[in-house]
Amino acid sequence: MLEIKNLHAGIDGNEILKGINLTVNKGEIHAIMGPNGSGKSTLAKVLSGHPAYQVTKGEVLYEGKNLLELAPDERAREGIFMAFQYPIEVPGVSNAQFLRLAYNEKRKHLGEEELDPLEFKDLLKERAKVVEMDASFMTRSVNEGFSGGEKKRNEILQMAVLEPKLAVLDETDSGLDIDALRIVAGGVNQLHNANNAVILVTHYQRLLDYIVPQFVHVLANGRIAKEGGKELALELEQKGYDWLKAAPENNGAGAGAN
Amino acid sequence: MSTAELLSQQEYKYGFVTDIESDVIPRGLSEDTIRLIVAKKNEPDWMLEFRLKAYRHWLTMTEPKHWPNISYPEINYQDVIYYSAPKRKAALASLDEVDPELLRTFEKLGIPLTEQKQLANVAVDAVFDSVSVATTYKEKLKKHGVIFCSFTEAIRDYPDLIKKYLGSVVPTNDNFFAALNSAVFSDGSFCFIPKGVRCPMELSTYFRINNSESGQFERTLIVAEEGSHVSYLEGCTAPKFDKNQLHAAVVELVALDDAQIKYSTVQNWYAGDEEGVGGIYNFVTKRGKCAGHNSKISWTQVETGSAITWKYPSCILQGDNSIGEFYSVALTNHAQQADTGTKMIHLGKNTRSTIISKGIAAGKSNNSYRGLVKVMPKAEGARNYTQCDSMLIGSNCGANTFPYIEVMNNSSSVEHEASTSKISEEQLFYLQQRGISQEDAVSLIINGFCKDVFLQLPMEFAVEAQRLLGLKLEGSVG
Ligand SMILES: Nc1ncnc2c1ncn2[C@@H]1O[C@H](COP(=O)(O)OP(=O)(O)O)[C@@H](O)[C@H]1O
Ligand SMILES: [Mg+2]
Numbered sequence: 243m244l245e246i247k248n249l250h251a252g253i254d255g256n257e258i259l260k261g262i263n264l265t266v267n268k269g270e271i272h273a274i275m276g277p278n279g280s281g282k283s284t285l286a287k288v289l290s291g292h293p294a295y296q297v298t299k300g301e302v303l304y305e306g307k308n309l310l311e312l313a314p315d316e317r318a319r320e321g322i323f324m325a326f327q328y329p330i331e332v333p334g335v336s337n338a339q340f341l342r343l344a345y346n347e348k349r350k351h352l353g354e355e356e357l358d359p360l361e362f363k364d365l366l367k368e369r370a371k372v373v374e375m376d377a378s379f380m381t382r383s384v385n386e387g388f389s390g391g392e393k394k395r396n397e398i399l400q401m402a403v404l405e406p407k408l409a410v411l412d413e414t415d416s417g418l419d420i421d422a423l424r425i426v427a428g429g430v431n432q433l434h435n436a437n438n439a440v441i442l443v444t445h446y447q448r449l450l451d452y453i454v455p456q457f458v459h460v461l462a463n464g465r466i467a468k469e470g471g472k473e474l475a476l477e478l479e480q481k482g483y484d485w486l487k488a489a490p491e492n493n494g495a496g497a498g499a500n
Numbered sequence: 501m502s503t504a505e506l507l508s509q510q511e512y513k514y515g516f517v518t519d520i521e522s523d524v525i526p527r528g529l530s531e532d533t534i535r536l537i538v539a540k541k542n543e544p545d546w547m548l549e550f551r552l553k554a555y556r557h558w559l560t561m562t563e564p565k566h567w568p569n570i571s572y573p574e575i576n577y578q579d580v581i582y583y584s585a586p587k588r589k590a591a592l593a594s595l596d597e598v599d600p601e602l603l604r605t606f607e608k609l610g611i612p613l614t615e616q617k618q619l620a621n622v623a624v625d626a627v628f629d630s631v632s633v634a635t636t637y638k639e640k641l642k643k644h645g646v647i648f649c650s651f652t653e654a655i656r657d658y659p660d661l662i663k664k665y666l667g668s669v670v671p672t673n674d675n676f677f678a679a680l681n682s683a684v685f686s687d688g689s690f691c692f693i694p695k696g697v698r699c700p701m702e703l704s705t706y707f708r709i710n711n712s713e714s715g716q717f718e719r720t721l722i723v724a725e726e727g728s729h730v731s732y733l734e735g736c737t738a739p740k741f742d743k744n745q746l747h748a749a750v751v752e753l754v755a756l757d758d759a760q761i762k763y764s765t766v767q768n769w770y771a772g773d774e775e776g777v778g779g780i781y782n783f784v785t786k787r788g789k790c791a792g793h794n795s796k797i798s799w800t801q802v803e804t805g806s807a808i809t810w811k812y813p814s815c816i817l818q819g820d821n822s823i824g825e826f827y828s829v830a831l832t833n834h835a836q837q838a839d840t841g842t843k844m845i846h847l848g849k850n851t852r853s854t855i856i857s858k859g860i861a862a863g864k865s866n867n868s869y870r871g872l873v874k875v876m877p878k879a880e881g882a883r884n885y886t887q888c889d890s891m892l893i894g895s896n897c898g899a900n901t902f903p904y905i906e907v908m909n910n911s912s913s914v915e916h917e918a919s920t921s922k923i924s925e926e927q928l929f930y931l932q933q934r935g936i937s938q939e940d941a942v943s944l945i946i947n948g949f950c951k952d953v954f955l956q957l958p959m960e961f962a963v964e965a966q967r968l969l970g971l972k973l974e975g976s977v978g
Pocket of ligand 1: 253258276277278279280281282283284285294
């Protein structure tokens with residue numbers, strides 16, 4: 243589904259990602275871990291097409307096509323979803339209005355009939371159950387005045403509505419208390435199936451107790467420094483990230499094999 | 501695609517010209533011009549007096565060129581045509597006799613006038629250049645005692661009402677443009693809602709400037725008697741010309757005890773091209789007087805057109821407990837300039853006013869809010885709340901806020917909030933990441949920004965206003 247080959251990317255001429263290789267297949271869950279500043283969010287934003295980042299080398303294939311030449315909204319309509327580490331507020335635009343527009347864009351793209359506000363309301367009510375979100379959030383402005391945890395839940399609600407093929411969740415666990423974490427993780431697990439894939443970007447292993455990845459990749463200094471199964475996350479929990487940072491850079495580069 | 505390319509693809513869809521034979525008087529302004537207009541319109545002597553008095557005042561006045569935040573080349577008032585009317589065969593007995601070319605024009609503008617196609621619950625007075633060409637639902641309204649007709653007919657058929665109220669809110673010598681209008685105004689709409697009547701439908705006037713050389717000087721007068729209610733809508737468009745046309749209107753509203761007037765405008769005059777060539781100079785005086793106790797006047801405006809907008813719809817809160825409201829969205833793009841806002845004059849006890857202004861500037865335009873809140877000594881317990889928000893799109897435009905507050909009664913309270921924001925790249929990216937195109941994302945953000953104002957508009961108008969803002973901003977980001 244997704245093939246990242248020797249990806250180099252940066253911002254304003256500063257290289258942040260220095261040769262990432264990663265393959266994600268349908269039905270898989272991958273975790274990307276790594277210390278602050280290692281480039282996790284940058285990878286997520288490059289995949290979703292944030293205009294501030296430039297790809298300087300390498301390629302990204304999504305369903306066999308060159309992902310990098312698509313505009314962000316085209317990528318989204320093709321099924322790529324990113325849950326933001328810091329969700330953005332849109333004053334005056336209700337959650338329901340925003341979600342219906344997004345949902346209908348996708349329907350149009352698939353050649354399906356758009357839903358009117360009433361039909362969409364029913365769908366939204368159904369999907370909101372996935373993250374146990376109250377109806378009152380639907381009439382409120384997008385993320386405005388939401389607590390940190392509510393914003394994160396709102397991201398997963400959007401995922402539930404849009405049903406992406408590839409979801410990149412950037413630190414969706416941060417700022418959640420234990421109950422909210424359980425709800426959000428439960429939501430992601432419900433949405434995950436054999437036909438889609440999830441990339442979990444996280445700092446802590448805590449989330450991985452609830453959403454169990456098949457693969458763990460550790461990012462350090464813009465490269466994948468280590469890869470393994472879910473047990474790698476536990477190892478990191480015990481040892482921290484320092485030992486990775488200390489490793490010479492060129493060691494990391496080779497680790498990112500397909 | 502570059503911004504410029506996108507913008508050039510965006511058409512002002514009302515920019516067509518109607519080819520119609522018109523009765524046009526020679527250019528220029530003098531007492532003779534005024535006599536000629538009066539003769540053309542068969543007006544009584546008291547109207548001639550009214551006009552001449554205004555004209556003589558006007559001669560002594562100077563154009564307000566310095567205090568507003570706008571600039572434009574000298575207007576030669578002797579080069580303007582002050583009367584241009586489509587030729588008609590005889591007096592019209594019914595709508596069926598309106599020139600089909602005019603009916604087609606208004607239909608193209610989305611304002612069907614013929615009996616079969618009329619908008620369902622909105623009565624329309626259609627003004628073309630200097631004259632009203634048709635008014636719908638007149639008879640139905642008459643049954644409720646509501647008078648809705650062209651100003652020309654009102655002078656002929658209801659002289660006592662006109663004598664009583666014309667100039668009672670905006671005196672002939674009020675300001676340069678109001679004086680000019682009072683001297684030469686050629687038509688407009690008159691609405692009268694008698695005591696205790698809730699007007700059974702929305703009333704609206706649609707203004708169309710067609711002649712490239714003529715100005716439009718129209719007059720609107722709405723009188724709401726004790727306990728009556730009315731909602732009035734105003735729409736405007738003009739063809740694309742590379743010359744500027746002058747539009748200097750006067751609107752007067754009078755609300756007696758317990759009466760309510762809601763006045764909504766969607767202004768979409770031709771704005772000129774990207775470089776600022778052509779477009780309407782929209783120099784308008786709008787004022788309402790809450791003459792009676794517990795009366796209420798509410799202005800809602802969505803200003804998207806015109807090369808220059810200079811207007812301050814205001815409320816004189818004379819009756820005790822009266823309420824004034826001003827909800828405004830002013831959008832400027834390219835080289836447009838807007839200096840707009842309101843005046844709330846608190847005279848009576850416990851009078852209240854609310855001002856919500858949303859200014860959006862894009863391109864290299866300039867957008868200023870100018871507002872006065874004045875609390876007079878007898879206005880015990882008066883309250884005002886003002887909120888002025890500006891949004892900038894791109895970095896070549898300007899937004900300013902000029903609030904003036906004069907309080908002469910210390911039992912009153914005046915509150916002012918202001919903010920300036922930009923559409924951020926992060927906001928756009930967030931929406932795009934959900935599959936929404938950049939253009940739709942801009943529209944969504946802007947509509948969210950303007951929500952508090954759009955909520956005040958009648959439903960169909962709100963939809964139209966949202967669509968219009970989206971259209972006006974197409975391609976101005978990215
Ligand atoms: N917009 C930006 N401008 C400049 N530097 C940036 C920007 N975004 C990220 N960076 C830098 O890129 C590096 C990686 O950041 P990020 O991808 O956010 O890391 P992570 O998500 O792993 O914490 C950091 O050193 C950060 O300072
Ligand atoms: Mg991050």
